[in-house]
Amino acid sequence: xxxxxxxxxxxxxxxALLSGPSDGTAVSPPASMLGEDRWDQSVTVVRTYxxxxxxxxxxxxxxxDVPIDEWVTDPPDDSRAVGDVVRYEVIRPGAELxxxxxxxxxxxxxxxxxxxxxxxxxxxxxxxxxAAASVVFWFRPRMPAAVAFLAxxxxxxxxxxxxxxxxxxxxxxxxxxxxPHLVGEALCAIGIGTLLLTALVFVSWPRxxxxxxxxxxxxxVPLVGYAAWALLVALWLEPAAARLQGLITVAGPxxxxxxxxxxxxxxxxFLRAPTRNDRLAARLLLLAVVGGLGVRLLxxxxxxxxxxxxxxxxxxxxxxxxxxxxxxVVVAMxxxxxxxxxxxxxxxLVRAVGAALVGAVFVAVAGAVNLASGTSFESMVAGGVxxxxxxxxxxxxxxxxxxxxxxxxxxxxQVVAELRRLxxxxxxxxxxxxxxxxxxxxxxxxxxxxxxxxxxDDRIETSIGEPRGSPTVVELVVxxxxxxxxxxxxxxxxxxxxxxxxxxxxxVGAQVGALVQAVSMNRDLQRSRQHLIxxxxxxxxxxRRDLHxxxxxxxxxxxxxxxxxxxxxxxxxxxxxxxxxxLSDQTREEIAEVRRLVDGLRPPALDQLGLLxxxxxxxxxxxxxxxxxxxxxxxxxxxxxxxDIGPLPAAVEVAAYRIAVEAxxxxxxxxxAESCVVTIVRDSDALHVRVQDTxxxxxxxxxxxxxxxxxxxxxxxxxxxxxxxxxxxxxxxxEASLPLAVPTGRDPGGV
Numbered sequence: 001x002x003x004x005x006x007x008x009x010x011x012x013x014x015x016a017l018l019s020g021p022s023d024g025t026a027v028s029p030p031a032s033m034l035g036e037d038r039w040d041q042s043v044t045v046v047r048t049y050x051x052x053x054x055x056x057x058x059x060x061x062x063x064x065d066v067p068i069d070e071w072v073t074d075p076p077d078d079s080r081a082v083g084d085v086v087r088y089e090v091i092r093p094g095a096e097l098x099x100x101x102x103x104x105x106x107x108x109x110x111x112x113x114x115x116x117x118x119x120x121x122x123x124x125x126x127x128x129x130x131a132a133a134s135v136v137f138w139f140r141p142r143m144p145a146a147v148a149f150l151a152x153x154x155x156x157x158x159x160x161x162x163x164x165x166x167x168x169x170x171x172x173x174x175x176x177x178x179x180p181h182l183v184g185e186a187l188c189a190i191g192i193g194t195l196l197l198t199a200l201v202f203v204s205w206p207r208x209x210x211x212x213x214x215x216x217x218x219x220x221v222p223l224v225g226y227a228a229w230a231l232l233v234a235l236w237l238e239p240a241a242a243r244l245q246g247l248i249t250v251a252g253p254x255x256x257x258x259x260x261x262x263x264x265x266x267x268x269x270f271l272r273a274p275t276r277n278d279r280l281a282a283r284l285l286l287l288a289v290v291g292g293l294g295v296r297l298l299x300x301x302x303x304x305x306x307x308x309x310x311x312x313x314x315x316x317x318x319x320x321x322x323x324x325x326x327x328x329v330v331v332a333m334x335x336x337x338x339x340x341x342x343x344x345x346x347x348x349l350v351r352a353v354g355a356a357l358v359g360a361v362f363v364a365v366a367g368a369v370n371l372a373s374g375t376s377f378e379s380m381v382a383g384g385v386x387x388x389x390x391x392x393x394x395x396x397x398x399x400x401x402x403x404x405x406x407x408x409x410x411x412x413x414q415v416v417a418e419l420r421r422l423x424x425x426x427x428x429x430x431x432x433x434x435x436x437x438x439x440x441x442x443x444x445x446x447x448x449x450x451x452x453x454x455x456x457d458d459r460i461e462t463s464i465g466e467p468r469g470s471p472t473v474v475e476l477v478v479x480x481x482x483x484x485x486x487x488x489x490x491x492x493x494x495x496x497x498x499x500x501x502x503x504x505x506x507x508v509g510a511q512v513g514a515l516v517q518a519v520s521m522n523r524d525l526q527r528s529r530q531h532l533i534x535x536x537x538x539x540x541x542x543x544r545r546d547l548h549x550x551x552x553x554x555x556x557x558x559x560x561x562x563x564x565x566x567x568x569x570x571x572x573x574x575x576x577x578x579x580x581x582x583l584s585d586q587t588r589e590e591i592a593e594v595r596r597l598v599d600g601l602r603p604p605a606l607d608q609l610g611l612l613x614x615x616x617x618x619x620x621x622x623x624x625x626x627x628x629x630x631x632x633x634x635x636x637x638x639x640x641x642x643x644d645i646g647p648l649p650a651a652v653e654v655a656a657y658r659i660a661v662e663a664x665x666x667x668x669x670x671x672x673a674e675s676c677v678v679t680i681v682r683d684s685d686a687l688h689v690r691v692q693d694t695x696x697x698x699x700x701x702x703x704x705x706x707x708x709x710x711x712x713x714x715x716x717x718x719x720x721x722x723x724x725x726x727x728x729x730x731x732x733x734x735e736a737s738l739p740l741a742v743p744t745g746r747d748p749g750g751v
Contacts, residue, residue, distance in 0.1 A: 001137065001141075001150065002134045002137060002138065002150070004154075005130060005133065005134065005137075005150050005151075005153060005154040006130055006134075008154050009126065009130075009154060009155075009157040009158055009160075012158055012161070012184075012187070013157075013158075013160055013161055013165065014112075016161040016165075016176075016180035016183070016184065017110040017112055017115075017161065017165055017180070018109065018110055018112070019176050019180065020079070020080065020171075020175040020176035020177075021080050021081060021082045021083075021084065021107035021108065021109065021110075021170070021175050021176075022049075022050075022107065022108060022109065022110040022111070022168050022170065022175070022176075023052060023054065023086065023088075023105050023107060023108075023168050023169055023170040023175075024048050024049050024050040024051070024052030024054065024108065024111060024168070025045045025046075025047070025048055025049075025052065025054055025168045025169050025170075026045075026046050026047040026048075026049070026163070026164060026165070026166045026167065026168060027039075027043045027044065027045060027046060027060075027166070027167055027168065027169050027172075028043075028046075028162075028163070028166050028167045028181065028245060038242055038245065039068070039072075039241035039242050039244070039245045040239060040241060040242060041061065041067060041068060041069055041239065041241070042059045042060055042061040042068055042091075043059075043060050043068055043169055043172070043241070044057065044058070044059050044060075045057065045058045045059075045060065045169065047118075047164065049110075049111045049114045049115040049118065050108060050110075050111025050114050050115075051108070051111075052105060052108075053103050053104070053105055054088065054090070054103065054105060054169075055092065057092070057093050058088075058090040058091070058092050059090060059091040059092075059093075060088055060089070060090050060169050061089050061090070061091065062088070062089035063086060063087070063088055063089075063169065063170070063172075063173040064086055064087055064173065065087065065089075066173070068172065068241055069239050069240055069241050071172050071173045072172060072240050072241045072244050073240045075174075075177070076173060076174045079174055079175070080107055080170060080173075080174045080175040081107070082107055082108060082109055083106065083107065084106070084107045085104050085105065085106050085107070086104070086105050086106075086107060086170060086173070087102055087103070087104055087105075088102070088103045088104075088105050088169070089101075089102055090102075090103055105170075107170065107175070110165075115164070115165055118164075119160075119164045119165070121315045121318055121319060122160060122164055123160070124319065125318060125322050126156070126157035126160065128322050128323060128326055129153045129156060129157070129322075129326065130153045130154070130157070131326075132149075132153070132326040132327075132329060132330050133146075133149045133150040133152070133153035133154075134150065134153075135330055135334075136149055136150070136329075136330055136333045136334060137149070137150045139334055140333070140334065143333075144201045145198050145201045145202035145333060146333065148194055148195075148197045148198040148201055149195075149198045149329075149333065151191075151194050152191045152192070152194035152195040152197075152198060153191075154191070155187050155188065155190050155191030155194060156188050156191035156192065156195075158183070158184045158187035158188050158191070159184055159185065159187075159188035159191075159251055160184065161180045161181065161183070161184035162180075162181045162184040162185045162188070162251065166181055167180075167181045172241075178244070178248055181248055182248045182250070185248060185249065185250035185251045186250050188250070188251040188254075189222045189226065189250045189251050189254035189255075190219070190222070192222050192251065192254050192255050192258050193218050193219040193221065193222040193223075193254070193258065194218065195258070195262065196217070196218045196221060196222070196258050196261060196262050196265070197214060197215065197218035197219075199262045199265045199266055199269075199285075200214045200217065200218055200265055201214060202269070202281075202282075202285075202333065203265060203266065203268065203269025203270075203273075203278075203282055217261075221254075221257050221258050221261050222253075222254030222255075222257060222258050223254075224257060225253045225254045225255075225256055225257025225258065226250050226253045226254050226257075228253065228257070229246075229249070229252075229253035230246070230247060230253075233246060234246030234247045234249070235247070259289075259293070262289070263286070263289060263290065266282055266285050266286045266289065267286060269282040270282035270283050270286060277335050277338055280332075280335075280338040280339070281332040281333070281335055281338060282332075283346075284328050284331060284332040284338065284341070284345060285328065285329060285332045287328065287345055287346055288324075288325045288328035288329055288332070288345070289325070291325070292321055292324075292325040295317070295321060296314075296317070296321070298311075299311040299312045299317060300312070300314050300317060328345055431515065431519050432450045432452070432460065432462045432515075432516070432519065433462050433464070435450065435512060435515060436448045436449070436450060436462065436463065436464045437464060439488065439508065439512075440464055440465065443488070443490075445465065445488055445489060445490060446465050446466070446468060446489055446490060447463065447464070447465035447466055447467045447468065447471065447487075447488075447489040448463065448464055448465060448486070448487065448488050448489070449461065449462065449463035449464075449467075449471075449486075449487045450462055450463070450484060450485075450486055450487075450512070450516065451484050451485050451487075452483065452484040452516055452519070452520065453482060453483060453484050454520075460519075463487075465489075467489060468489065470489075471487040471488055471489040472487070472488045472489070473485055473486070473487050474486040474487075474488065474508070474509040474512075475509070476509055476512055476513035476516055477509075477513060478513045478514060478516075478517045483513055483516050483517050483520065484513070484516050486508075486509060486512050526719045527719075529717070529719070530651070530718055530719050530739070533651040533717055533718060534649050534650060534651040534652075536651070537649070537650030537651040537653075537654055538650050540650070541607065541650055544604075544607070603654070603657055605617060605618070606653055606654065606657060611645070611648060611653050611656060611657060611680070612639065612641050612643070612645065612680065614657060615639045615657065615660055615661075615678060615680075616639045618661065619637050619638060619639055619664075619678075622636070622637065622664075622668075623636045623637070634674075635667065635668050635671075635673050635674060635675065635676060635693075635695075636674075636675055636676075637664050637667075637668075637675065637676035637677065637678060638675075638676075638677055638678070639678045639679075639680065640677055640678065640679045640680070641679065641680035641681070642681075642682075645680060645682045645687070646682065648682075648687065648740070649740065651717075651718055652687050652718060652738045652739075652740060655714045655715065655717070655718055655720075655736075655738055656680065656687055656689050656736070656738060658710075658711075658714055659689055659691075659711045659714055659715065659722065659734075659736050660678050660680075660689055660691060662707050662710060662711055663678075663691035663707075663711065663734045664676055664678065664691065665707070666707050666708070667691070667693040667695060667732065670695075671693050671695025671696055671697070671731070671732060672695050672696055673693035673694045673695030673696075673731065674694055675693070675694050676691065676692065676693040676694070677691070677692050677693075678690070678691050679691075679692070682740075684740075685739060685740060686720065686737045686738055686739045686740055687737075687738045687740060688735070688736070688737055688738075689734075689735070689736040689738070690733070690734070690735050690736075691733070691734040691735075692731060692732075692733050692734075693731050693732055694731045695731050695732060696731075697726040697727050697730055697731055697732055698724070698726040698732060704724070708724060711734065711736065714736075715736045715737070715738060718738050718739060719739050720736065720737045720738040720739050721736070721737050722734070722735070722736040722737075723735050723736075
């Protein structure tokens with residue numbers, strides 16, 4: 001069906017144009033009976049194609065010595081042939097005087113190639129219509145509206161045999177006659193009715209409520225439009241040539257009657273749409289049709305009525321307007337991503353109509369000034385176009401200068417958008433410092449400070465720059481609660497922040513307040529996580545003590561009692577002995593399992609020896625094992641720390657032990673180092689673990705493995721950090737900082 005839809009108009013145009021000889025003229029453009037090209041006792045050559053001695057603008061009064069009016073009232077019986085020479089009496093406009101001439105015109109086969117090359121735009125519009133209908137039908141072949149749309153797209157291009165490939169002067173005096181023109185107009189009118197049928201079916205599909213009235217309405221409206229035109233206008237035109245011209249004009253009246261009805265149908269479909277998608281689709285079609293008609297009226301029809309010149313030539317405007325309108329039609333009929341596309345089209349249409357309205361008003365004013373003062377209309381339009389081209393440059397230059405001097409004070413949304421991209425999950429002081437740096441850069445500030453309200457350690461203050469005068473204070477309020485304040489100061493050489501910047505300060509204050517609240521919440525969350533981790537480690541310590549001191553001795557006592565029972569058994573001593581032996585073995589296995597589980601909860605060396613002693617014991621065992629090896633790598637490691645680093649939270653103690661052991665194991669396995677030093681330092685806020693080896697270091701493209709990731713995760717769980725520094729050939733340095741957020745002593749009852 002798609003191939004047939006493309007083939008039918010092509011075949012029709014070829015048959016209509018090549019059915020008889022041509023004199024290379026076209027004499028009846030659309031709506032010409034209402035203008036200066038209206039047929040009378042003569043006809044005007046509007047266009048010429050091919051090699052013809054006639055020119056555009058020639059007024060033909062006689063053909064073969066017979067007036068045009070007689071050719072119309074008494075059509076000839078004989079036909080014309082290619083090669084015949086016909087005498088034309090014409091009036092050719094001249095620079096000073098019109099010239100009356102008799103021109104011998106040889107008849108030729110219709111110059112299709114030349115006519116097509118000079119009418120690319122109409123052909124392109126017909127192809128666009130067919131392409132849009134083909135896409136819809138390809139994806140929705142069973143949708144009735146898609147079938148109707150494809151049929152209308154097949155029929156409407158038949159109008160090309162009416163214009164621009166329309167009647168030639170010789171067609172009034174024999175040759176092809178008027179039937180190609182009339183049939184093309186009629187087919188186009190039927191296609192217009194089919195477009196109305198498309199709208200009728202579309203707004204009711206797929207609900208099946210089309211009814212029997214769709215076909216009569218769709219084709220009755222164009223018929224009524226033409227009948228009204230013929231009865232009220234065409235039949236009353238004089239002379240006979242003008243009457244004939246009016247009667248063979250079919251598509252124009254049909255279109256004029258159909259457009260309002262189609263808009264009413266789409267509006268009704270929009271108002272009564274049962275689903276959101278149906279409503280969006282109907283509204284998109286309405287926007288496309290109304291927007292296209294509105295832009296044409298504002299840029300072409302209205303200016304022509306006022307100044308005889310369009311703001312934008314219709315040939316150019318059509319190439320821009322048609323793809324946009326047809327794209328909206330395709331999207332609406334396929335219901336493709338309507339939630340995204342329909343709002344975009346609506347906003348774009350509003351801007352386009354606004355621009356078209358401004359252009360139309362400008363042309364109207366220019367025309368009025370031209371009539372009143374005699375100023376050249378062309379020069380005024382040219383000046384206006386130049387002004388419109390320079391206006392964006394002036395606006396952009398002004399914006400650039402203001403931004404250079406004042407920063408982004410006039411663009412609060414840009415400042416707020418960049419503030420939103422800051423990450424509140426970083427350390428509180430770092431996050432607030434980044435905020436101040438951003439504000440200082442975007443607003444050209446010489447000093448800025450943020451104060452976060454709180455008690456003790458919860459209070460945070462950070463600033464950049466040096467204060468020089470009276471700062472502007474912005475209270476940071478979130479949800480009715482004061483969370484802090486922002487102080488801003490502009491360099492004395494620039495304009496201070498004033499009442500005109502109130503909206504900027506309000507927007508910035510709201511966003512910085514939200515950031516401060518997020519930073520505070522992140523800090524509280526981190527603190528809660530540290531409490532949870534510490535509590536978890538303390539609980540593990542308690543569980544280990546209970547298992548070791550309670551369940552372990554109980555099971556051991558059970559084993560001893562069972563051994564004693566064996567001597568007291570009087571009956572079947574041999575069997576009792578075997579059973580008791582099994583129970584004894586089983587009990588000992590359970591004891592071993594309990595101890596294994598206990599050791600897994602927390603390294604036992606930490607409870608038995610403490611962090612430093614546990615690490616030194618592990619280092620001694622490692623060095624002793626290495627010293628006994630006769631070949632292979634022989635890395636030794638030592639622990640450097642004060643003898644008494646004080647009691648540590650259980651979570652910090654476990655994390656420091658695991659990180660140190662993992663770092664040493666990585667160095668022994670991968671670095672080929674000869675020695676490694678573990679340094680433990682405690683200050684008032686954190687425990688610092690530093691592991692330095694003398695190995696090969698990490699390769700530049702090395703990817704962190706499981707061990708490095710595990711060390712980093714253990715540090716971050718406590719709100720600390722773990723970094724790895726390495727260069728090829730200079731060893732690897734691992735530094736971990738573990739905050740002492742929950743100072744607590746060691747359990748005096750621990751093992």
